[in-house]
Amino acid sequence: xxxxxxxxxxxxxxxxxxxxxxxxxxxxxxxxxxxxxxxxxxxxxxxxxxxxxxxxxxxxxxxxxxxxxxxxxxxxxxxxxxxxxxxxxxxxxxxxxxxxxxxxxxxxxxxxxxxxxxxxxxxxxxxxxxxxxxxxxxxxxxxxxxxxxxxxxxxxxxxxxxxxxxxxxxxxxxxxxxxxxxxxxxxxxxxxxxxxxxxxxxxxxxxxxxxxxxxxxxxxxxxxxxxxxxxxxxxxxxxxxxxxxxxxxxxxxxxxxxxxxxxxxxxxxxxxxxxxxxxxxxxxxxxxxxxxxxxxxxxxxxxxxxxxxxxxxxxxxxx
Amino acid sequence: xxxxxxxxxxxxxxxxxxxxxxxxxxxxxxxxxxxxxxxxxxxxxxxxxxxxxxxxxxxxxxxxxxxxxxxxxxxxxxxxxxxxxxxxxxxxxxxxxxxxxxxxxxxxxxxxxxxxxxxxxxxxxxxxxxxxxxxxxxxxxxxxxxxxxxxxxxxxxxxxxxxxxxxxxxxxxxxxxxxxxxxxxxxxxxxxxxxxxxxxxxxxxxxxxxxxxxxxxxxxxxxxxxxxxxxxxxxxxxxxxxxxxxxxxxxxxxxxxxxxxxxxxxxxxxxxxxxxxxxxxxxxxxxxxxxxxxxxxxxxxxxxxxxxxxxxxxxxxxx
DNA sequence: TTGTAAGCGTTATCAC
DNA sequence: GTGATAACGCTTACAA
Numbered sequence: 001x002x003x004x005x006x007x008x009x010x011x012x013x014x015x016x017x018x019x020x021x022x023x024x025x026x027x028x029x030x031x032x033x034x035x036x037x038x039x040x041x042x043x044x045x046x047x048x049x050x051x052x053x054x055x056x057x058x059x060x061x062x063x064x065x066x067x068x069x070x071x072x073x074x075x076x077x078x079x080x081x082x083x084x085x086x087x088x089x090x091x092x093x094x095x096x097x098x099x100x101x102x103x104x105x106x107x108x109x110x111x112x113x114x115x116x117x118x119x120x121x122x123x124x125x126x127x128x129x130x131x132x133x134x135x136x137x138x139x140x141x142x143x144x145x146x147x148x149x150x151x152x153x154x155x156x157x158x159x160x161x162x163x164x165x166x167x168x169x170x171x172x173x174x175x176x177x178x179x180x181x182x183x184x185x186x187x188x189x190x191x192x193x194x195x196x197x198x199x200x201x202x203x204x205x206x207x208x209x210x211x212x213x214x215x216x217x218x219x220x221x222x223x224x225x226x227x228x229x230x231x232x233x234x235x236x237x238x239x240x241x242x243x244x245x246x247x248x249x250x251x252x253x254x255x256x257x258x259x260x261x262x263x264x265x266x267x268x269x270x271x272x273x274x275x276x277x278x279x280x281x282x283x284x285x286x287x288x289x290x291x292x293x294x295x296x297x298x299x300x301x302x303x304x305x306x307x308x309x310x311x312x313x314x315x316x317x318x319x
Numbered sequence: 320x321x322x323x324x325x326x327x328x329x330x331x332x333x334x335x336x337x338x339x340x341x342x343x344x345x346x347x348x349x350x351x352x353x354x355x356x357x358x359x360x361x362x363x364x365x366x367x368x369x370x371x372x373x374x375x376x377x378x379x380x381x382x383x384x385x386x387x388x389x390x391x392x393x394x395x396x397x398x399x400x401x402x403x404x405x406x407x408x409x410x411x412x413x414x415x416x417x418x419x420x421x422x423x424x425x426x427x428x429x430x431x432x433x434x435x436x437x438x439x440x441x442x443x444x445x446x447x448x449x450x451x452x453x454x455x456x457x458x459x460x461x462x463x464x465x466x467x468x469x470x471x472x473x474x475x476x477x478x479x480x481x482x483x484x485x486x487x488x489x490x491x492x493x494x495x496x497x498x499x500x501x502x503x504x505x506x507x508x509x510x511x512x513x514x515x516x517x518x519x520x521x522x523x524x525x526x527x528x529x530x531x532x533x534x535x536x537x538x539x540x541x542x543x544x545x546x547x548x549x550x551x552x553x554x555x556x557x558x559x560x561x562x563x564x565x566x567x568x569x570x571x572x573x574x575x576x577x578x579x580x581x582x583x584x585x586x587x588x589x590x591x592x593x594x595x596x597x598x599x600x601x602x603x604x605x606x607x608x609x610x611x612x613x614x615x616x617x618x619x620x621x622x623x624x625x626x627x628x629x630x631x632x633x634x635x636x637x638x
Numbered sequence: 639t640t641g642t643a644a645g646c647g648t649t650a651t652c653a654c
Numbered sequence: 655g656t657g658a659t660a661a662c663g664c665t666t667a668c669a670a
Contacts (some may be wrong), residue, residue, distance in 0.1 A: 003663055014641045019665060029639065050372040051663035055647050059369065069401075070394035078388050082415035086422070091429070093380070094413040096401035103405070110410070113368040150515040219593045244487070251595050274538045275594075278571050322647055333657040346655065370647035373662050392654065 002043035021309035022047070033077035062299050063116040065107045066091050067099045069125055071217060072273045073288065075244060077122050077143070080292020088300060090117075099183065101126045108134040118299035123186065141290065141298045145308070152298040153306045154291050157284075158188045161284060161311055162195035162240065165268055170203060170237045172319060174266060178211030178236035180246050181226055192242070211236050222249020226257065229265070238266035238319070244273040247281050251318065267318040280317040287311075320361035329358035341366070372433075381618050382435040383411050384426045386418045387443055390536060391592045392607065394563060396462070397440050399611020407619060409436075418502065420445045427453040437618035442505060446545055452619050460617045462610065463506035464607070471617040473610050473626045478506045480603060481514035481559065484587055488557045489522060491638060493585060497530030497555035499544055499565050512563070525637020545576060548584070555638070557585035563592035567601050572635065586637040599636040606630075 004022075010013045020028050023035040027034075038250055039045070043144050048070050053059045059261030064081055066074045078094075085092050093116055097103040104126045111119045111134055118139040124131070128149050131140060135150060142153040143162060163181075169177050181189055193212075200207050210232065213225050225246070227237045241247040261267060269276050272285035298305060327334045332351050333474070339347050340355040342386040345588050347355075358364070372378045377424040383400055397413075404411050423445045428431055430438045430453055433598045443450070447468050450459060454469060461472040481498075488496050498515060500508055512531075519526050529551065544565070547555045560566040566588030573580050582584060588595050591604035610628055617624060 004665095005663075015664080016641060016643095016666080017639090020640090023665085025666095027639065032640085046428070046431045047645090048373070048663050049377075049429075049434045050369055050378065052665080053369040054367070054373050055663080056666045057369075064413070069388050069397050070391060072389060075389035075394055077415070079415070082388075082413065086415070092399065092413045093640085094383070094397075094411045096398070096405070110368075112365045115368045115410075219597045223597065248594070249362075249597055275567070278538045278542065278568055284623070316640075325650095334648085334653080335650085335657055335659095336655085339656090342649085344649095348655065351656085367647050370662090374647080374649045376662075424650075535670085 001048070003048070004044045006043060007036060007039040010042065011035035020074050027110055056090050057114065058117055059115060060090050061093050061116045062090050062296065063095055063107050065095045065097055065104055065120040065123070067097050067119045067120065067125075069094075069096065069122060071243070072245060073271060074122060076271075076288035077295070079294045080289035080294075081120065081290070082292075084225040084293045084296035088296070090300065091297075093171050097121070097123075097125060099125050107129065107139075108137075111140070112137045114243070118302075120295050122295075125186070135192050139299050139302045141295050142306055143295060144189055145191065145306075148316055150304065152303075152305050153293040154298065154309060156188075156286055156291075157308050158191040159195045162192045163199055165240055165284060165313070166196065166199040168313065169240075169266060169268070169319070170199075172238075174236075174238040175203075175235045176211070176234065177238045178208075178213065178242065179240040179242070180213040180216035180221075180226070180250075181242050182214070182215045191316045209232075216246045217243060218242070219245050219249040221250075222251070223248045223253045226250055226253040226259070230257070230259075236265070238262075238268075240270075243271045244269035244271050244276040244281060244283055247283065248279050251279055251281060262317070262319050268313075269318075272312075272314055276314075276316070282316045284319045285312045285314050320367070321358075321364045321508075322367070323361060326355060326358040326364055330354035338524065357407065376433065377436055378434060379507045380435045381409050382414055382426050382429055382438040382614065384414045384416055384423055384438065384442070386416050386438040386444075388413075388415065390562070391564060392590060392620070394595075394609035396611040396614070399608035399613075400439065400615045401611075403612045403615035404609070407615070408617065409615075416442075416444065417443050418442070425448065426496070427459075430459070433457075434500045437621075439614050439618050441614075444505070456523075458618050458621045460614055461551050462614060464510065464625075465506055466536045467545070469623065471624050473613040473617060473628060474505075475511040475605055475610075475630055476627050478514045480516055481511045484559055484603060484632070485515065487632065488559075488585060488587070488638070489518075489616060491559040491585070492558075493554065493612050494522075494524060495555045495556045497527075497532065498559040498561070499532040499535035499540075499569075500561050504532045527553075529533075535560070535565045536562060538558040538564050538568040538571075541570070545569055545572040548578065549578075555584070557587075559587050559590045563590050563595040563600060564600055565587040566593045566602065566637070567598050570598055570600060578580050581636070581638050587632075588637075591631075591633055595633075595635070601635045601638045602633050604631045604633050 004015050004018050007018045095107045110116050120141050122143045145155040185317045269281045269283035272283045276283040323337050326337045332484050414426045429435050439460050441462045459470045464474040587601035588600045591602045595602040
């Protein structure tokens, strides 16, 4: 490939002039400008962007950490991120972690190595201290409500949302409520558990760990939940299900097993994924695409901000 | 941030020695080695990876072009790609195109600019010639059965698969068969259309463009299809649906409308997404994660290869 | 308006 | 074993 030096020679100008033309900085006489463009054409020149990166100390690359993309929750976040990346002339580096700490650390490492200008962590696994250590190397933005880390974030207040949803079910007469969640740990999960315990306490309801189902991510996990519930002596009469995927699985499975919804079991899903509308599932809508867009903007703008997004209960047929 | 030069000074050695230690090339005396490591610790040093990229002419970055990630088809491909990327010490640059040509071209441009070492195009939009123009700049791998482009590929023979599926339905007594597809153009779609027309010809069946439904991607699109079918004078008795998402939407909608499946309408989905199992949908399984893995390997290995993957009909309750 | 030359932080080729 | 020093290809003071 031709370099800027070659162009300079071909066009009979200096490399500076070439650079100026290429980035249209300041004025360059029309004839030299033309000569440069001709040289570009003739040599099928293109910048070596790595040289630019080195010289500028920036890469127009933003890292995105998420456990996996084959789930609407992350896929929709990613959609929003990608949208803003495009509009702002950035590219995304996709870092799939499967919730493994070492991979998240690798992503942080990329920030330190200046391979990416900022890092967006959609679902954090490693300790707060590790994040903090890397803060000096560039903006890190989180998708959780975290006061201890000095980083920007866009998040849902899962404590409040969960608490309100539980109250809603309680008002509808449910005294025995369980919930399904993806993983037990993680900031959002812990907020939800706190809400659950506080709710139970408020109404003097017993805590039963058998009513909490974790590892619930995909449609097929709904089946496991239903099977489990059918074996229970005192099954819950309502379930908060943190993904409509799982909610859809539960509803489908209940239909097969002739468990009436909401009669025998009430369901509130999360995210308002398309399938929830399709299957008439009551759900809590989370503006994931918007959140993705905001996360991206926070990553490039750098100034610290913490944005709580609001969610909306969409009442349909499963409560 | 400290540089290799600083380390050299701190450790009292040359930059060459530092580089050698850092990349453990050849032998370096134990004491100098130690001195370097101490300097690294003391200064919290980390490589500027952009300098490495420039110097080596490689970035350990592979570009991935796909229209969007919020669909199981692409999300699963991506999963496979990410898995191999991790194992081979590469990162993926995620380029979402929404099927827009200019964005695909931008991705090709990154290859020319040496920002990525190779490019994987999961769903091509731009012309074959444009791809070919960029072939000199690095490996490009495709996810389609394309003989004209001299690039590696991993693909499903959609012509054969479609034809066989149509035959299968025909043997079951269906004479009026339609299909649902994501987009009309694109290599895979055209292969499918050819198969459809050839099948029709073989059995002297009439071609009716009203039996082809495009823009079918998500669950909710299934509803549109059903609505449309209910208006038809001569509705199809069977449908090939190129995504289980849409198939699930169709099945759900038919249940609501009391259209019996497979009695009034037979359905064959595609991909064997989890929802297909859940809803007992007959489908054609495509090993998407494996395909993703293979695509990645082709991208880094460079030598030309074209791999056709085999699919499997999974008979369940919708035919 | 244009050019010279010094970075940017590595790796790699030579000598010694 | 070790160290100068020249790439790598671009940007940007600073001069002219």
